[in-house]
Structure formats: C-alpha cells, structure tokens
Amino acid sequence: MSNKLPNVPRRRQVLDDLKPYIQGSGAHPGEENWVKLSFNESPYGPAPEAQQAYIDASNLIGPYGDGQQTTLRRTLAKTHDLPVENILCGNGSDELISLLIRAFLDSGDEIVVSENGFVNTRTHAIVAGAKILSAAERNWTIDVEAVLAAISPRTRIVSICNPNNPAGTFVDRSGLQQLVDSVPSQVILHIDEAYAEYAMPEPGFESVLDWQSDQQNLVVTRTFSKAYGLAGLRIGWLVAHSSVVDAIDRFRTPFNANTAAQVTATAALECQEWLRQVVIDNQKVRNEFVSRLIDLGLEVIPSVTNFVLMQFPPETGKSGSGAYRALQAQGYLARPTASGDACLRITMGTAQQMEDVARIIGEYLAGHPL
Numbered sequence: 001m002s003n004k005l006p007n008v009p010r011r012r013q014v015l016d017d018l019k020p021y022i023q024g025s026g027a028h029p030g031e032e033n034w035v036k037l038s039f040n041e042s043p044y045g046p047a048p049e050a051q052q053a054y055i056d057a058s059n060l061i062g063p064y065g066d067g068q069q070t071t072l073r074r075t076l077a078k079t080h081d082l083p084v085e086n087i088l089c090g091n092g093s094d095e096l097i098s099l100l101i102r103a104f105l106d107s108g109d110e111i112v113v114s115e116n117g118f119v120n121t122r123t124h125a126i127v128a129g130a131k132i133l134s135a136a137e138r139n140w141t142i143d144v145e146a147v148l149a150a151i152s153p154r155t156r157i158v159s160i161c162n163p164n165n166p167a168g169t170f171v172d173r174s175g176l177q178q179l180v181d182s183v184p185s186q187v188i189l190h191i192d193e194a195y196a197e198y199a200m201p202e203p204g205f206e207s208v209l210d211w212q213s214d215q216q217n218l219v220v221t222r223t224f225s226k227a228y229g230l231a232g233l234r235i236g237w238l239v240a241h242s243s244v245v246d247a248i249d250r251f252r253t254p255f256n257a258n259t260a261a262q263v264t265a266t267a268a269l270e271c272q273e274w275l276r277q278v279v280i281d282n283q284k285v286r287n288e289f290v291s292r293l294i295d296l297g298l299e300v301i302p303s304v305t306n307f308v309l310m311q312f313p314p315e316t317g318k319s320g321s322g323a324y325r326a327l328q329a330q331g332y333l334a335r336p337t338a339s340g341d342a343c344l345r346i347t348m349g350t351a352q353q354m355e356d357v358a359r360i361i362g363e364y365l366a367g368h369p370l
C-alpha cells in the first residue's frame, strides 16, 4: 500500500509479497447461523470438563500466568509419556511454527515444504526472508523422494504436514523413517501433526511424537484446535530436543500460552475417553459421507482426518465452485482449494449435517436449480 511513499515508515520489503489474512465467511457477526465446514473445527466443541475449567479460570486472569507452563507441560508429558523438557506450548501451533522458523531460518536460508500443507508455514518463512522450495505431490500425497531431492546445502528446515491438508492423506511409517534417516542431522525436520489425533486409529498411520528421543533434529507440532475442539482458545504444543526448546525459549514472549488456555487444555487432556469418542464419531461420519459421495459418482481422496477433498470429474460438467454455491445457498460453508475448481474441501460436521451436505451435493449434481 504505502511502501513507495517517501514520507511514511518503510516496511520490510518481504512484506510486499504477502497479503493480510482474510477470514472466510461464517465467523463474523450476523453469520452465526451458517454451518461452518470450512475451517476443520470440531462440531463437538471441547469436553464439558474443559469448558468448566475455562469458566473457573476467570478467577485467575488478573495476574500474569505461569510463563513456564508447568502444569500443562507436565500433563502433556504424562499423557504422551514424553520428557517434560522436550515440550513447549504456545498461542496455537501456528505461533510455535513461527517461533521455530524465526529460531532456525536466516535470510537467504532455504526451507523445503510440500506442495500442499499449512499455508502459514510459508508466510512465516517469507517473513524470515527465506527461500521456499516446494516439492510436488503425487495424487495429493506427499512425495518423500521429491521432498528429499529438494534439500540443498542451504536448507535449514524441512517441514511437512502429516496428515496433510487439504486432502487428509498421510506419509506412512516407512516414508517417515526415510525422512528421518535421510534429512541431514543439522537440518530441522518438522512434522506438523495438527490432525494426528483423528488419524491415530487409522490403519498405517503413525505419529512421530515419541521418535524424538533418538532424533535431535526432529520437531513435532500438535494443537488443541482440532480434535480437542479448542480453536478459539489458541493453544498448541511442540515436542523437540531440549536444545531446540532452549533456542525458542530465548526469545518467545514469556506468556505466549495464556492462563485460560493452559488451564483449559490441561483439563482437556484429562478427558482422553471423551477425545477417543470424538475421533470414533468423526471416523464414522466421514466414512458414511465418503460412501455417499462415491455413490454420487464423485472421486474422493481417502482421508484420515476430519475433512475430505472431493473431486468433480470433468464429464460431470460440475465444479467445486458450483458445489460451494449450492451448499452456501442452504447455509453450509465449504472451502474452495487454491489448486483449482475441480475440487472442494469440506470439514466433517455432525452426522445430520453431513447427510444434508450429501443431499445438497446430490441435488447439485442432478442439476436441480439452486
């Protein structure tokens, strides 16, 4: 906007390549009645005990909170059987990714990412002045060989999402092992496991959360925003070698995980049975929804997450944007993808909502007027 005007402060040039984040519809005043299936949020919200803990935390918000995040880190360590010194929490996993990038990327360094994935990882890398190398995927699935081939002597971070966005596919154990074995030890290997809770019961999926002890360059990020249903609270966590945690500890803002978030997330962790049920319910709803779409003649990339990517074959003469509009006309918001009009991503809502969505898509394909 103003970078070329002589009498205003001159912002950093890298920001010219970025645009402010525009949140899609559904989260603004007046849009409360829309069914928002565009942000991979949980239709079940948080566990009731976590919600109660949040209400009780209103007594705690006067003073500064615990900058060491003691109870939450200990509870995460206990829940996942991890050393507490390898854990750090933050204002969503997005913040932790930004901190990781700021700690390890200098201007001119390289980060290797996969073609699809979490867009903010790229944003943080651009702000750091880093060069982004994007490895092509195969059929919406991360191609480990392509990721490894993109590494150069200037690479400082390799970052992939597992499961990946927007299709919900995953790299299996042998692919992960190949990454761990082949990414040079002086390069950070970041695995973004934002959707791992959903994928845990799926055949072939494996988390690398506990691979860290043998692997000093491995960093895993997780979040309470997805299966735990706490997206609005902003709390995520990272597992890394203590030297990585120490690097970030040197400059993170001391209270980056706020009191209400720490207390609520701690209570949420105590509700593992509730989480298990959310994951089972999601799996059931997703599998039923996917079979409905396949019956309608759509192609669906197999997903292990709480979202699916449907593809409209050219012979249907239908498109992702057409389906988007058909859904929107009946109060449902899906997510168009950056990669063209043949696809549409949609988050799993409740069983009833997904029945409605499948019906609307069926009507759209049958050519009923919108």
Ligand SMILES: Cc1ncc(COP(=O)(O)O)c(C=O)c1O
Pocket: 039, 040, 091, 092, 093, 094, 095, 117, 118, 161, 165, 192, 194, 222, 223, 224, 225, 231, 235, 236
């Ligand atoms: C793949 C992936 N990683 C990370 C995030 C960030 O999640 P949060 O900052 O809410 O923890 C998201 C959110 O949409 C995501 O899709």
